Amino acid sequence: MIGDRTRTVIITVVTVVWAINFLAGLFVRDYQTSESINGIFMAIVGGLFALGARKQDPPSPPPTPPGKE
Numbered sequence: 001m002i003g004d005r006t007r008t009v010i011i012t013v014v015t016v017v018w019a020i021n022f023l024a025g026l027f028v029r030d031y032q033t034s035e036s037i038n039g040i041f042m043a044i045v046g047g048l049f050a051l052g053a054r055k056q057d058p059p060s061p062p063p064t065p066p067g068k069e
Helices: 004-027 036-055
Strands: none
Touching: 004 036
16 A cells, blocks of 8 residues: 555655645745645545554454463
8 A cells, every 4th residue: 555654754744834834824924824734734644644553453352361261
């Protein structure tokens, strides 16, 4: 599907773009931040985290108590 390194790079790039947009709204006069970038950020990063979580192995069952084997 998608490699761990590729997923990390995409998350990093999207986060940097989002942070630049956020900081530009604070420091650059007459800059109008795009509200849609927050939704795009959430969709991309959330989706990539979900793909990473789905790829992990399921947890192992709890151990059998003594005497119930």
